[in-house]
Structure formats: C-alpha cells, structure tokens
Amino acid sequence: MGKIIELKKVNKWFDKFQVLKDIDLEVAPQEKIVICGPSGSGKSTLIRCINRLEEHQEGNIIVDGTELAENTKNIEKIRAEVGMVFQQFNLFPHLSILDNCTLAPIWVKKLPKKEAEEVAMKNLTRVQIDDQALKFPGQLSGGQQQRAAIARALCMEPKIMLFDEPTSALDPEMIKEVLDVMVDLAKGGMTMIVVTHEMGFAKEVADYMIFMDEGKIVERAKTKEFFENPKSDRTKLFLSQIL
Amino acid sequence: MNIISKPSKDNIKSYLPTGITLVFLSLLDVFVNAFFNYDLLGFFPSQISYFSPLIFGFIGLYLIRIEFSGIRSLDILNKNINSNNFNAFLTLLTLFILIKSIPPLLNWFILDANFVGNTKEDCTGDGACWVFIKVWFNRFMYGLYPDAEQWRINTAFLILFAIVGVSFFVSAKLKKYFILFLIFIYPFLGIELISGGGFGLKYVETAAWGGLSLTFIISAFAILFCFPIGVFLALGRRSSLPAIRYISIGFIELWRGVPLITVLFMSAVMFPMFLPDGTFIDKLIRVLIAITLFEAAYMAEVVRGGLQALPKGQYEAAKSLGMGYWRMNALIILPQALKLVIPGIANTLLALVKDTPLIFVVGLMELAGMIGLAKTNPKWLGMAMEGYVFAGLVFWIICYAMSRYSQNLEKKLSTER
Numbered sequence: 001m002g003k004i005i006e007l008k009k010v011n012k013w014f015d016k017f018q019v020l021k022d023i024d025l026e027v028a029p030q031e032k033i034v035i036c037g038p039s040g041s042g043k044s045t046l047i048r049c050i051n052r053l054e055e056h057q058e059g060n061i062i063v064d065g066t067e068l069a070e071n072t073k074n075i076e077k078i079r080a081e082v083g084m085v086f087q088q089f090n091l092f093p094h095l096s097i098l099d100n101c102t103l104a105p106i107w108v109k110k111l112p113k114k115e116a117e118e119v120a121m122k123n124l125t126r127v128q129i130d131d132q133a134l135k136f137p138g139q140l141s142g143g144q145q146q147r148a149a150i151a152r153a154l155c156m157e158p159k160i161m162l163f164d165e166p167t168s169a170l171d172p173e174m175i176k177e178v179l180d181v182m183v184d185l186a187k188g189g190m191t192m193i194v195v196t197h198e199m200g201f202a203k204e205v206a207d208y209m210i211f212m213d214e215g216k217i218v219e220r221a222k223t224k225e226f227f228e229n230p231k232s233d234r235t236k237l238f239l240s241q242i243l
Numbered sequence: 244m245n246i247i248s249k250p251s252k253d254n255i256k257s258y259l260p261t262g263i264t265l266v267f268l269s270l271l272d273v274f275v276n277a278f279f280n281y282d283l284l285g286f287f288p289s290q291i292s293y294f295s296p297l298i299f300g301f302i303g304l305y306l307i308r309i310e311f312s313g314i315r316s317l318d319i320l321n322k323n324i325n326s327n328n329f330n331a332f333l334t335l336l337t338l339f340i341l342i343k344s345i346p347p348l349l350n351w352f353i354l355d356a357n358f359v360g361n362t363k364e365d366c367t368g369d370g371a372c373w374v375f376i377k378v379w380f381n382r383f384m385y386g387l388y389p390d391a392e393q394w395r396i397n398t399a400f401l402i403l404f405a406i407v408g409v410s411f412f413v414s415a416k417l418k419k420y421f422i423l424f425l426i427f428i429y430p431f432l433g434i435e436l437i438s439g440g441g442f443g444l445k446y447v448e449t450a451a452w453g454g455l456s457l458t459f460i461i462s463a464f465a466i467l468f469c470f471p472i473g474v475f476l477a478l479g480r481r482s483s484l485p486a487i488r489y490i491s492i493g494f495i496e497l498w499r500g501v502p503l504i505t506v507l508f509m510s511a512v513m514f515p516m517f518l519p520d521g522t523f524i525d526k527l528i529r530v531l532i533a534i535t536l537f538e539a540a541y542m543a544e545v546v547r548g549g550l551q552a553l554p555k556g557q558y559e560a561a562k563s564l565g566m567g568y569w570r571m572n573a574l575i576i577l578p579q580a581l582k583l584v585i586p587g588i589a590n591t592l593l594a595l596v597k598d599t600p601l602i603f604v605v606g607l608m609e610l611a612g613m614i615g616l617a618k619t620n621p622k623w624l625g626m627a628m629e630g631y632v633f634a635g636l637v638f639w640i641i642c643y644a645m646s647r648y649s650q651n652l653e654k655k656l657s658t659e660r
Binding site: 053104136 | 554556560563582
C-alpha cells in the first residue's frame with residue numbers, strides 16, 4: 001500500500017530550541033494514528049508541519065505525493081486536501097455555522113453555492129448539528145462548536161484529517177459527543193492523525209500509537225502492544241500517570 | 244440624643260414635604276435670579292443671600308435622602324443624584340449652572356437675535372445677527388459657484404440622496420448594485436455634472452467651488468479613497484515580504500508625522516515646481532490626493548489595530564481550509580478586523596471631515612473658509628461669532644449623523660448575541 005504522508009528525518013527549531021528531532025513517520029491511506037506525550041513534546045508542532053502551518057527546517061515532508069518545501073507553489077491545494085481541527089475550534093465568529101461550512105468550498109473549490117450548501121448540510125447532519133446551521137458560533141456550546149469545526153473541515157472533502165487536541169478545551173460532559181463523531185469518522189475510513197490524551201478513544205480507533213517526548217518519537221507501536229507491552233521506560237511512566 | 248433624627252421611614256411624613264419645599268425654594272431663587280434678575284432673598288445680608296440657594300438645597304436634599312422610602316421615584320432619585328452629601332452638592336451645582344447659563348444663551352440665540360433685514364444695520368438687538376447667515380447663505384453653501392449654475396450642484400446631491408434613500412427599501416441583491424454604482428460610477432458622474440465642460444454644461448473651474456458643497460465633495464472623495472488605501476497599507480505593514488513591509492511603514496510614518504497644513508501647502512505650492520513645464524494638475528485634485536494619503540496613514544493604523552486583535556487561530560483555520568493570502572484576508576480576517584475597529588474608523592473619518600477647513604491655506608474655501616471670507620467683508624465686520632457658531636452647528640450635525648450611523652452599523656454587524 002502506498003503512503004499518503006511521509007516524514008523523513010524532519011528537524012525543526014524555534015529559534016535555538018529544537019522542537020522536532022529526526023522525526024520519521026509514514027502513514028498509509030485509511031490509517032488512524034494517535035499521537036500522545038507530555039506537553040511540550042512537539043506533538044502539535046508535528047501535525048501542524050503536515051499542513052505547513054509550521055515550517056520545518058530539515059528533512060522531507062511528502063503529503064499525497066507533493067513535497068512541502070519553501071518553494072511549494074500549491075501549498076493551498078495541499079491544505080485543501082488536509083482537514084484540520086483545532087483545540088480552540090477556530091470557527092469564524094462573523095459567519096453562521098452554515099456559512100462557516102460553505103465558505104471554503106465556494107471560494108477555494110469553486111463549488112456552486114447550492115451544491116456547497118447541500119454538502120454542508122450533509123456533513124452537519126453527520127455531526128448532528130444540522131438544526132443549528134443558521135446560528136452563529138457564539139450561540140453554540142463548546143461541544144457543538146467543535147463538531148461544527150469538524151463538519152467545516154469535512155466539507156472540503158479532505159483525504160486526511162488532523163486533530164490537534166480536539167477535546168482539551170471542552171467540558172468533560174461534552175467530550176463524548178465530539179469523540180463519538182470522531183469514532184464515526186474513523187469507521188468511515190478517513191485517514192486520521194489525532195493528538196489527544198483520550199486513551200479510551202485511542203484504544204478504540206487507533207491502528208498505531210506514537211509516543212513523543214522532547215521532540216523525539218520515543219515509541220511507535222500497534223495500539224494493543226503499546227498499551228499492554230510498552231517497550232521504553234518513558235512510555236511506561238507516562239501511561240502509568242495517564243491511565 | 245440628636246435633636247434632629249436621621250431621615251428615615253418613621254419621619255417621612257414631615258421630612259419629605261419640608262425637603263421638597265426647600266429644594267424647590269432654592270431652585271426657584273436661582274431661577275428668578277437668572278431670568279428676571281430679581282433676588283428673592285435680597286433682604287438677607289449679601290453673603291447669606293448669595294449662598295442661600297446652596298444651603299437650602301443642600302438641607303432639602305439631606306431631608307429627602309430616605310433609604311427604602313417605598314416611593315419608587317424617590318428611591319431612584321436618591322440612588323442616582325443624591326446618594327451622599329458630595330453627590331447632592333454636585334447635583335445642586337449642576338442644576339444652578341444650567342439654570343444660570345440658559346437665559347443668556349437663549350437671549351443671544353433667539354430672544355434678542357435679529358432675523359429680519361438685509362444689512363448689518365438691521366441688526367439692532369443685543370443678540371446674534373442671523374441676518375448675516377441669511378444674506379450669505381448662498382455663498383456658504385456654494386462658494387463662488389455661479390448662481391445660474393447652482394442647480395447642477397443641487398441635482399448632483401439630489402441624485403445621491405435619492406439613490407441612498409431608495410437603497411434602504413430595495414432587496415439585498417439590488418442593494419449591491421446600488422452600492423457599486425455609488426462607489427464606482429456616481430462620483431465621476433457627480434464631478435462631471437458639477438465641473439461641467441461636457442454635455443453642453445458650462446465649465447466651472449474648481450477655484451470657484453466652495454462652501455458646504457465643497458466640504459461634502461472633499462470629504463466624500465477622501466473617505467472613498469483613504470479607506471481602501473488604508474486597508475492595503477495595514478496589510479502591507481504586517482506583510483511577510485520585507486520590501487512591502489518597509490515601504491508601508493515608511494509611508495505611514497512619513498504621513499503621520501507631518502501636519503496636514505504642511506502637506507496641503509506643499510501639494511499646492513511646491514508640488515507644481517517638480518512637474519515638467521506645461522503639465523497641470525488641478526489644485527483641488529492635488530489637495531484631494533494630499534488629504535486622502537494623509538488620512539489613509541491614520542486609517543492604516545486603525546485597521547492594523549483590528550488585525551492585531553484577531554486570534555492567530557483565525558488565520559490558521561483559514562489557511563487550513565486552503566485559502567490563500569487574499570481570500571483569507573478578504574473573507575475571514577478583514578470582515579472581523581474592520582468590525583472590531585468601527586469606532587476607530589468613525590473617529591478617523593470624523594476627523595477627516597473636520598480637517599477640511601484647513602484647505603484655506605491653498606486658497607480653497609469650504610464652509611468655514613467662506614465664513615472667514617464673509618466676516619472680513621467691510622459691510623459685515625464683527626460677525627465672526629455668528630459665522631463660526633453656524634459653522635460649528637453644521638459640522639456638528641454632519642459629524643453626529645456619521646457617529647450615529649457608525650453606532651448602528653456596529654449594532655447591525657454584531658454577531659455576539
């Protein structure tokens with residue numbers, strides 16, 4: 001099977017501080033990967049490099065056959081194929097939920113308005129907030145906002161979805177509704193890279209687990225093996241604290 | 244034991260009427276004094292009669308300061324303007340100043356003012372000589388524009404008001420075309436109509452333009468152009484391309500650092516020296532460009548404030564959906580940033596309107612300039628007060644309307660419901 005995402009020896013620095021050290025990662029289509037690790041370990045930076053919200057300084061990142069580099073002309077095209085869900089939702093507060101979902105399809109993918117709205121309603125129904133379509137983000141609960149953000153990303157019909165701690169900013173009782181949507185998405189065959197501390201979710205959907213610490217991938221293993229038989233001491237320590 | 248017990252619900256029956264009477268007496272004293280120049284308490288020694296309204300009012304307000312009186316209006320009154328001795332004192336002082344200042348103002352503006360006549364000699368009263376405004380009104384509105392051609396200015400503005408008026412009642416889709424027409428076609432149509440030269444209209448040189456109509460023309464054009472330029476400068480100042488960034492910073496800091504009056508002077512007097520012989524750019528156009536660029540620099544900084552207030556996540560979300568720089572700014576960033584800085588934009592535009600009188604340095608005369616000219620007419624010396632009060636009033640009406648409009652816009656665009 002081909003690889004949809006490939007990272008080879010990726011290094012990144014914030015000034016003199018190295019956030020990513022020799023990252024190697026391969027993701028096949030339809031694979032689900034969960035990245036965990038202590039805060040400051042570079043998890044978020046790693047997935048933000050995949051749609052080039054952050055720029056890496058060394059190594060290669062290849063997404064769907066295109067290498068991301070300084071002179072990449074079609075970075076917008078790559079980003080349109082890679083959906084991203086943020087910790088803080090980042091919905092556009094001046095637009096209704098429906099407009100949030102149709103804006104990019106209309107202006108980036110040049111979809112006719114009517115068609116874009118149909119796609120939007122389909123995805124809003126999928127995340128079960130179709131009844132909130134005409135409201136503004138400020139009128140929705142955190143869980144609903146995050147589901148709207150997922151729907152917005154799905155409207156671009158991406159090949160890959162990146163989740164950057166999607167439930168960290170939510171009240172405990174709203175976490176489940178968001179995770180349910182993500183599980184549903186995973187079962188639909190989406191390629192997903194998820195940064196999260198929700199280990200229950202990881203056990204349910206992840207093909208692979210990745211544990212990061214201090215900018216390095218410490219452990220990469222099949223989910224079952226990762227939880228039952230972690231190899232490194234650092235992983236064991238982390239798991240003992242989080243589970 | 245206190246001889247006078249604290250005002251409370253127990254003694255409300257005696258304290259409330261006494262208090263109200265005292266406050267009423269004190270205000271009546273000031274009122275009679277101000278309007279009829281008669282001192283009710285003149286029989287007291289002058290020191291006492293001078294302060295008596297204050298003393299009466301103060302005691303009166305103390306007596307009616309009854310907590311939880313059960314009378315709603317009294318409670319509201321006490322809470323807002325009579326909550327303690329200091330507040331009571333300020334309340335009385337404010338009332339006295341108001342009562343004292345109204346009669347002279349009223350006298351000057353209306354009661355002693357002169358409305359009829361055609362010359363300065365007709366103004367025999369002590370108050371304002373509004374005859375001055377009446378006689379010069381035409382000049383204040385149209386400057387030196389020939390009388391016979393003034394219908395052209397009227398028509399231009401009537402068309403404008405008609406379009407704006409109608410656009411309030413049409414559907415959103417049609418409204419879009421109205422706005423496009425107003426921004427891209429109307430300005431040139433209006434200028435063609437006013438300046439003439441074509442369509443069988445007599446050419447009127449811009450030196451003859453003036454008065455309030457010139458105030459409007461300059462303000463409208465400067466607002467129309469300074470806004471987009473300001474937005475581009477603000478984006479440029481935050482650009483990641485160093486050349487664009489430094490050019491923007493340089494432009495903004497240069498224009499912000501120079502007084503408008505200097506800029507206007509240079510545009511009119513020095514700029515033509517650098518032009519090759521034979522080329523000529525109309526003075527009004529040079530002045531317009533100068534004001535536009537000057538205000539654009541301020542606008543840029545206002546807009547930049549809005550851009551900086553937006554969380555980084557908005558940029559990232561837009562980028563992650565595949566939007567490029569221009570789409571991101573046009574669809575996501577600017578709509579939010581501009582909404583945030585509506586008060587600042589209104590501020591800048593109001594300042595722009597009020598800066599227009601400065602064009603007198605290059606010999607163009609809008610409303611205030613025409614008044615300055617009229618007051619130096621030998622037949623109308625000493626009319627500065629009337630003229631500038633009139634100018635102040637007109638500018639205030641324009642600016643207040645703009646201010647209200649900006650507040651409405653703010654409310655309309657608010658999505659934090």
